[in-house]
Amino acid sequence: MLPEAYLFDMDGLLLDSERLAMSSFLDTVAPKGVALSKAEPFFLTLVGTSAATTNAMLLEFLPKALKPADVIEEWRANFDAAVSADLPVKEGAAEVLADLAGQGARMAVVTSTLGDRARHHLEVAGLLGHVEFVLGGDEVRATKPDPAPYLQAAERLGVNPNRSAAFEDSDRGIAAAVAAGCHAVQIPDLRPVDQPLPDLGQMVAHSLAEAVSMAQHSVANKGR
Template sequence: MIQGVLFDMDGLMFDTERIGYEGWKYAGKKLGIHMKDELIASFRGTGEKEKRRHFKEAFGSEELYDEAFTLRTVYAKEWIDKNGLPVKKGLVELLEYLKKENIPAALATSTNRKKAMGYLDMANVTEYFSASVCGDEVKAAKPAGDIFIAAAEALGVPTEKCLVLEDSLNGLKAAKNAGCKAIVIPDLSPAPEKEEGLWDVKVSNLKEVIEIIKNL
C-alpha cells in the first residue's frame, strides 16, 4: 500500500521544461554557442553542480555557464510573467484525490526553494503538500537518491512505501536509488525502456495516476 507520494516539479507538475529548453536555445544564440538537444536533456532533473559538469564536458570550460544560465532564467521568468505558469493535466485532480484519501504528498525538486515555492503559490497548490525538499537542501542531486530519501523522511514514511512521480531519466534513477516505486509520465524526454527497471508504471498524464494508486 502506498503511504506517501513524492512529486517532481518541472516537466511533471508544470510544463516548464519546454520553456527552459527554449531558454537554453535563446542563451546559446546570444552567446554564439550551440546548445545541443542532448546537452539540454542532460540538465533535466538534476542539480547545479551536475549541469556545470555537463556544460564543461560540452564546451571544454564552464566559464560561460553562469551567463548562459542567467539568460535562460530571465527568458523563462519573462515568459511565465507574460503567459502564466502552465499546469500539467490532472495535477489538481490528483492532489485532491490524495487529500481525500489522507495520503500525504511531498515535493522533491531539484529547483531551489525560493523558485519552487513561488511556483506552488502561483498554481495555488501549496496547501496540498505536507512537506518539501528542494535542490539547494540536499548534498547530492538527482540521480542520487538523497532528495527522495529526505522527502520520505519528512513525511515519516519508509521509502519502500513511497511512490515517486517523475518525467526525467535523472529523476527515475534517483527514485530507484532511494528504494521507491516510480511512475513515469514522459515530458520532453521519452521514458527509458521498461527493461532498464527504472519505472514500475508509465502513464500519459497525472490524472491517470489516481487509478494506479487505487490498484496499488
C-alpha cells in the same frame, strides 16, 4: 492499503516548465552563435539534473568565448520572465493533487530545482497548498539519481519509502525513486525520440492520474 505518502517531482511532472526552460535556453544561446541543432539535444541531457550538475555540463558544452556564469544568469532571467507571463500546469496535475488532498493523503514535492524557487513556482501555479513541504535540490544530502532526496522526504514525513508512491518524468529522477524503494512511476516528458526508457523496474504511465492509480494498486498488492 493505500500509499503512506505521495512524492512528486515538479518540473515536467506537475509543471510544464521543462519546455519553458528549453525555449529560454535556446533564446539565450542562439544569439551567441550556438547552433540550435546542437543546443536542443544538449538541453535534453540537462533534464532532471541539479543546479551544480547543470553548471558543470554547461562549462563543458559552451564555446570557450562564453562565460557559463553569464549565460546562466541570462538564461535564468529569460526563464523567470517566461514564468511570470505564464507557468502552465501539466494536464490533470491540479485535479490529481486536489483529489488526493481531499482524501487526506500526505504529499510532498521532491525536486532538483532550488527549494525557494520551487516553492515560488508552485505557489504561482496554485499547487503549493496541497503539499506538506517542498524538498529542493539544495536541501538534500545528495541529488538525483542518488536515492537521498526520496529517502530524506520519507524521513521527514515519518513514512516508509517502501510503502510510498513516487512520480517522475526524467530518467535521473526515476532512478532515484526506484533506488529509494518507492513504488515508482515514470511519466515521460521531454526526451530524445530515439532514447528508450531505462529498465529499472519502474511502472510507466501516460498521465499523472494513471500513474497514481498504478501506484495505489502496486502498494495494495504488496500489502497482501
